[in-house]
Amino acid sequence: MPNTVFGSGVIWGTPLTDATGAAISNPTPIMVGIMQDASIDISFDTKMLHGSGQFAIAAGRGKGKITGKAKFAQLNGALINSLFFGQTVTTGLLADFNDLTGTTIPTTPAILTVTPPNSGTFAVDLGVRNASGTPMTRVASGPATGQYACDPSSGQYTFAVADSGQIVYICYQYTATSTVAKKSAVSNLQMGPAPTFRCDFFNSFGPSNKLTLSLYSCISNKLSLSTKMDDFTIPEFDFEAYADSIGRVLQWGTAE
Secondary structure, three states, X not given: OOOOOEEEEEEEEEXXXXXXXXXXXXXXXXXXXXXXXXXXXXXXXXXXXXXXXXXXXXXXXXXXXEEEEEEEOOOOHHHHHHHHHOOOOEEOEEEEEXXXXXEEOOOOOOEEEOOOHHHOEEEEEEEEEEOOOOEOEEOOOOOOOOEEEEEOOOOEEEEOHHHOOOEEEEEEEEEEOOOOOEEOOOXXXXXXXXXEEEEEXXXXXXXXXXXXXXXXXXXXXXXXXXXXXXXXXXXXXXXXXXXXXXXXOEEEEEOO
């Protein structure tokens, strides 16, 4: 049976440097989870020498380029940061609460205090809608009909007494303690350095058919997060490979 491979394969990314260009002393390889598809393209410029005839009489190879992309379905914070942002990551949950059930504004006082899930802490107001779906207007204090005020330190929402009895939908962002969840505030760093990583690709078909490709130094130039109404979110990241500090570009291997 000839050497053939099947499926989307597996990619590992091993971070080499962070966003400032500093080397990572003990990098952790990260598997790109739930791979959907991947492509690695290797191309060269070809320089043709022409004389007086119609066709070239010699050819030379010019600049080379290696580009790749991968689509995956597992939203892994360590992967996104290590291969794309390269900045400081901390543990903890950062999430948004989109109220779909609604809450009735009580009578005097016309105040609602939200209780974030996961014993979380209120962080940012994301707006209030009334029962018809119309956004209410936020004011600093003393709300009138159709308005609300929000205390960002406590998640307390104050409404007009005239709006008591109405159903409202409150949306907000919150944080919570977690040893699994990851979050990061991306800073506006100077242009130049960028996180780099080693990329290892493997695919197989059965116990003996294999394809291995290792790219020694890569940089990602695009991360896409696209959603669909009735489908899973499939992030995609694009990257380019180049020679490392000792001139290595890639290594490949096949079963035959």
